[in-house]
Amino acid sequence: YYTFYIDLTAPTNPTASDSGCGAQNGVWQRTCTNPAFTWSGASDHGGSGVKDYHIYWGTDSNGAPNTRRSTASYDPGSINASPGFATYYLRVSTRDNLGHESSPKTLFTLRYDGSAPTGDPVINDNVETVHSVNVLVEPQGQDTGSGIASVLFSNDGENWQTQGYASTLQWTLLPHNRTLHTVWIEMEDGVGNQSQQYECQVCLDLYPAHPASTGYRLWSAGATTTGGRVTSTNYQLDNTVGQNSGGGLLTSVNYRLQSGFQGMWQATPGEEMFTVFHCSRPIYLPLVVRNG
Numbered sequence: 001y002y003t004f005y006i007d008l009t010a011p012t013n014p015t016a017s018d019s020g021c022g023a024q025n026g027v028w029q030r031t032c033t034n035p036a037f038t039w040s041g042a043s044d045h046g047g048s049g050v051k052d053y054h055i056y057w058g059t060d061s062n063g064a065p066n067t068r069r070s071t072a073s074y075d076p077g078s079i080n081a082s083p084g085f086a087t088y089y090l091r092v093s094t095r096d097n098l099g100h101e102s103s104p105k106t107l108f109t110l111r112y113d114g115s116a117p118t119g120d121p122v123i124n125d126n127v128e129t130v131h132s133v134n135v136l137v138e139p140q141g142q143d144t145g146s147g148i149a150s151v152l153f154s155n156d157g158e159n160w161q162t163q164g165y166a167s168t169l170q171w172t173l174l175p176h177n178r179t180l181h182t183v184w185i186e187m188e189d190g191v192g193n194q195s196q197q198y199e200c201q202v203c204l205d206l207y208p209a210h211p212a213s214t215g216y217r218l219w220s221a222g223a224t225t226t227g228g229r230v231t232s233t234n235y236q237l238d239n240t241v242g243q244n245s246g247g248g249l250l251t252s253v254n255y256r257l258q259s260g261f262q263g264m265w266q267a268t269p270g271e272e273m274f275t276v277f278h279c280s281r282p283i284y285l286p287l288v289v290r291n292g
Contacts, residue, residue, distance in 0.1 A: 007047035010100040013092055014053075014072065015041030017108045028111045028146035030191040035110055036075040037090055048097035056091040056104065065093050065104050084115030085145035113145025116193045121185045121200055123171075129203040133173045137200070139187060141165065146190030154184040157197070162188075177206045 020036035023029050042050050054065035057076040067074075079086050090108040095101040119141040124130050141148040148165045155174050163169050165187070173181050180203050187195040 005048075007044070007096065007098050007100065009045070009047065010102040011042060011044040011047065011050050011094045011096045013042055013094050013102050013105040014039040014107055017090070019108060019110065023110055023112075026109045026111065028113050028191050030112065030114050030193060032110070033081045033112055033114075034078040035108075036073070037108060038073045039092070039107060040072060042072070042094045044096045047100075051095050051097045054093040054095060054101065054104070057088065059086070059088055061089050061106065063089060063091055065091060079110070079112060081112055081114055083144075084113075086110075086112045088112075111145070113143075113189065113191050113193065115144055117141050117143035117148045117187045117189045117195045119148075119185070119187050119195055119198060121198050123183065123200050123202045127202070129205050129208070130173075131205055131208050133175050133204065133206075135171055135173060135183075135202065137169045137171050137183070137185065138167060139165065139169065139185065141187045141195070143187075143189045143193075145193075148187050149190045150188045152186040152188065152194075155181070157182075157184045160184075160186075173202075173204055175206075177204060179204055 017025065017037060017039040019025075019032060020038065021032035021034065023032040023035060042053070044050050052068050052070045053072065053074075055067045055069055055074055056063040056065040057067070057074070074090070076088075076090075079088050088110045089106050090110070091104045092107045093102050093104040119139050121137055121139045121141075123135050123137055125138075137151075137153075139148070139151050141151070150162050151165055151169060152160045152162050153169075153171050154160045171183060173183070180201055183200045183202070185198045185200060
C-alpha cells in the first residue's frame with residue numbers, strides 16, 4: 001500500500017519577533033536605527049513544513065514582500081534617520097515546501113524619534129503686564145515624532161519644575177512686584193528629546209495704576225484739616241482729616257483712593273501729576289505736588 005500526505009493549506013506566520021537593538025514593537029524610541037530582526041512561531045501544522053519567508057522592509061505600512069529568506073532572521077541595515085524621525089515596517093509572509101504562502105503580516109513596526117520638539121510659548125495671551133503671580137502659559141508646542149509629553153518651567157533658569165503637556169498650563173511667578181520677570185520654558189517629547197530654552201518676559205504689577213485721563217484731575221483745593229466730601233455719579237471722596245495716619249483707603253475693582261493729606265498743605269494741580277515706572281510698558285504712579 002501507499003501512504004499519501006496531502007497539504008492544502010498555507011503555513012501560519014511568525015508570532016513573536018525581536019529587533020536585536022532594544023526597540024519595542026510599535027513604541028517610539030531614539031536609540032535604535034540599525035535593527036537586526038529574528039522571529040519565531042511560524043508553523044505548517046504538520047504539513048510539508050516551512051520552507052522560507054517573504055519579507056518587506058520599508059516605510060509603507062502595506063508594503064508587498066520582495067525579499068526571500070530561508071532563515072528566521074533579517075538584517076536590513078540602517079534606516080534613513082536624517083529627517084529626525086521615521087517609521088519602518090517589517091512585513092513577513094511564510095511559504096511551505098509545496099509553495100503555499102500565507103498573507104503578509106506586519107511583524108514589527110520600528111518607530112524612531114531623534115528630533116527635538118519646538119514651541120512658541122506665550123504668557124497670558126502675550127500681554128505685556130500681569131497683575132497676579134499666577135499666570136497662564138500656552139506652550140504651543142509641536143513634535144513630529146513621539147509627541148510632546150511634558151513642559152519644564154523655571155523662574156531663574158536653574159531650578160526647574162515639570163508639568164504634563166497641555167494646551168494651557170498655570171505657572172507662578174516670584175512675588176517681586178513692579179519687576180520684569182523672565183520665565184524659562186522647555187518642552188520634552190515622549191522619548192526624552194528636549195527643545196531649546198524659550199524665554200518669555202512679562203511685567204508684574206500687583207497694584208496697577210487706576211484709570212486716569214486728561215479729562216479730569218482730583219485734588220483738595222483748600223486746607224484739608226477740616227475734612228470734606230466730594231461726590232459724583234462715579235466716585236465719592238471723603239477727605240476726613242489732615243494726617244495720612246487718619247485717612248482711609250477706598251477701593252473697588254476700578255480704583256484705589258488714599259484719603260488724607262498732611263495738615264494745612266494744599267495739593268496744587270500741575271503738569272507733573274504722575275511719575276513713570278518702567279517695566280515692559282509705562283505704569284503710572286500718583287504724585288501729589290505741594291505748594292510752599
